[in-house]
Amino acid sequence: MSGCPVAQDVPEREAGAPADVEGGEVNTAKRLAEMAKQVREEKEQETAQFFDSLWGECQKIEDVSKKAEIEVLRRRDNAFYANSDSLEAIEIKRTEEQIESSVKERASRGNVNHTLSTLTRDLGAMHLQIQNLQSAEMLTAELNASTNSHRTAFNSRVEHLEAAHVNEMSSLIEAQEREAADRRKLVQMSSSLMSDVAREQALKELESELSRKKMVDKRQIDNLKEVQQMELKHLKEVFQIEIQGIEDRYEQLLTNRTETYEIEQQHEVEAREAQAKLVQMKEEQELKQMKVAGRQELRRLHQLHRMQVQAMEKTQKVARKAREKAWDTRLNLCDFTAEAVRRANEVAENEGDAGDEECSETDSSCGSESLSAPSHSKSVDGDELSSAAIDRGDDVGEEPGSNVQAEIRHLENRQREEISAQLRSHRAAIAATEAATMRNITQAGKRQTKERKALVRKHAEEVEVVARSHRREAEAQASVRNAEARIMLEQRVMSRLLDSVVDGVISITPNGNIVKFNTAAERMFKYSAKEALGKNVNILMPEHIAVQHDSYLNRYMDSGVSKLIGVTSRQVGRRKNGEIFPMELSLSEVKEAEYHAFVAIL
Structure with missing residues (x-):
């Protein structure tokens, strides 16, 4: 108990009191003894009360000190947890x-690649x-050149x-003219002696x-012209068929080229879609790998x-433990009762528990890290399982990529077969x-040939x-x-008779x-x-009769009545010299049939 000065003063006072009582009277000694006893009891009681109050104050001081120390530790821990959580959050x-x-x-790079791919596709299509x-x-x-060349050959x-x-x-014509001229010369030569x-x-x-013969020759010429026109017509028909064949051939070539363009465009679209699908799958795999790396980093x-x-x-x-040991050491220096030590330890433990609970209440991350370490490890195990699952997904993702590549190879083979089939079809x-x-x-x-034979x-x-x-x-x-x-013979005979x-004798119409x-x-x-034939008969009449002779004839032709026909009359005539x-x-x-004439015998 030497560590406490108050406890050391009490025995000294108790040792000096009996020396003062032994020098007085017995009564006084008793009274003094009683008084001393009473005073001692009072003092002891006061001392006990004082020590109790002092112990209470000391206990309060120790409690405040421990609370302060615990608060410092708690704040330091909270600062550590907060800093750790902040660093972790950061x-x-x-x-x-x-x-x-x-x-x-x-x-963004995928969008750019997609834009470039779209632009490339558009440029390819263009x-x-x-x-x-x-x-x-x-x-x-080529069609125009071939047609022009064929047309030039046709024109030639x-x-x-x-x-x-x-x-x-x-x-x-020359043969016909020569034949006619030869025939004419032959007849002229043969008739020269007639x-x-x-x-x-x-x-x-x-x-x-x-x-x-001229009519026959003309017919032959017409027939020859018709044959020549038919030959030209047949030549033009063959030319039209050849031109139509050339146009059909080039039209078929143009159709074939259009079909080839369409199938090439379709193949290009299919190839780009398959390539885009493969690129997309690679992007998805790389994205999954990035997510796995991110999860692994978060797990770390x-x-x-x-x-x-x-x-x-x-x-x-x-x-x-060190704090508890220090408290135990400090408490062992004082001669306190076991109850006081127990109470001090309970207060320290309660304060420590209260500090821990306050730490858990004020900082949820601190409490979660300190109180739920097993659950945290379980969450890490869950991350490991998730990462493993993603890794397995990536391994499985390699199979669709190989399937897409197989589809691309199959697509290329099919496209080659389609192009070969199209070429065969075009040929x-x-x-x-x-x-x-x-x-x-x-x-x-x-x-x-049939038409020509039929025409011939x-x-x-x-x-x-x-x-x-x-x-x-x-x-x-x-x-x-x-x-x-x-008739001419008879006429000649008759003419000779008339001339004789x-x-x-004059005959008129x-x-x-x-x-x-x-x-x-x-x-x-x-x-x-020769002079008279064909002239009007009034040239043989005097002037006054000649001017009326035509009217006489017209009147007779209308009426059929004439005083001169069938009778002989005396008339006058006019010679060429006017006599x-x-x-x-x-x-x-x-009048016989269509023959009608008037005969005058002078």
């Missing part, structure tokens, strides 16, 4: 921001379209054929024969924070078009018909010429034109027959 936030930034950057247009323009230019063939036709026509009548008759027959931060908290908890436990279509053109040309050739037969039949007609006409003309010869008579003027009339009127002379006139009318 690290987690920074990590999450990095992950989010990486995801956004990847998404390039294919430009190639298609250029191919179409090239095919059109037409010019050559027309020149051949002109030469053929000229040769035919009489005038026979020569005239031979020349008439020649002219008739040449006329018929949680583990680091847990280790720091566990180290802090160990430090707190060591500090609490077959071109071959079918060319075969159809050759078939049309062959059919046109057969049809043209038709021309031969027409020439035969014309020849028969000419033979019949020649026979009829021969009969007519024979009849005319007989002494009377003048109903119009008054002279058609017969015999020798006696020539002598009488001093006109030759008037008397004469006897016997007028008669001759």
Whole structure:
């Protein structure tokens, strides 16, 4: 008890009191003893009360000191937990921001790649379209060049054929003209020794024969023109078929090019879709890997924070044990009762528990880290399971990528097969078009041959018909010429008879034109027959009769009444020199069928 000065003063006072009582009286000693006892009891009571109050004050001071120390420790722990949680939150936030930034950057890069892919696809489609247009323009230019070349060759063939036709026509006309000239010379030579009548008759027959021959020649020329026109028509038909075949072939080529462009565009779209699908799957896998790395980083931060908290908890436990040991040492220095020591320890423990509870209430993260370390480890185990699950997902994700690559290879094989099939189809279509053109040309050739043969037969039949007609006409003309010869013979005989008579004989038409003027009339009127024939009969009459003669004829033709027809009368005539002379006139009318004339015998 030497450590407490108050406790050391009490025995000294108790030792000095009996020395003062032994020097007085017995009563006084008793009284004093009683008083001393009473005082001692009072003092002891006061001392006990004082020590009790002093102990209470000391206990309060110790309680306040311990509370202050616990508060300092609690605040230090809270500051540590808060700093640790803040650092962890900052690290987690920074990590999450990095992950989010990486995801956004990847998404932005993906958008840029998608935009570039779209632009590349559009440029590829535009390039294919430009190639298609250029191919179409090239095919059109080739078609125009081929058509122009074929047309030039056709024009050359037409010019050559027309020149051949002109030469053929000229040769035919020259042959016909030579034949007619030779025939004319032959007849002239053979008729040079004939009489005038026979020569005239031979020349008439020649002219008739040449006329018929000219008609036949004209028919031959027309037939030749028709044949030539048919040849030109057939040549143009073949040219049109060839041009149509060329156009069909180039149209088929253009159709084939369009189909090729469409299937290439479709293949390009399919390939880009498959490639985009593969790129998307790779992006998803990389994104999953980034998420896994982020989870692993967060797990590492949680583990680091847990280790720091566990180290802090160990430090707190060591500090609490040291504090309890120090209190035990300090309390053992004072001679207190066991009850006081127990109460002091209970207060210290209660204060420590209260500080821990206050720490858990004021800082949830501190309490969660210190009180729920097992649950934290369980959450880490859950993260490990989640990470493992994601890792397995990435492993599984490699299989769809390989499947997509297999699909791309299958797509490329299918596209090659489609292009090969399309090329075979295009070749077959071109071959079918060319075969159809050759078939049309062959059919046109057969049809043209039939038409040419039919036209030749038709021309031969027409020439035969014309020849028969000419033979019949020649026979009829021969009969007519024979009849005319007989009539002319009779007329010559009659003319000679009329010329031999002494009377003048004049025959006129109903119009008054002279058609017969015999020798006696020539002598009488001093006109030759050549001068009088065809003239009006009023040239043989005096002026006063001549002006009225036409009206006489018209009146007779209307009424049929005449005073001169059928009777002999005395009239006057006028010679060529204007001399008037008397004469006897016997007028008669001759009407047979269409022949109508008036005969005057002078």
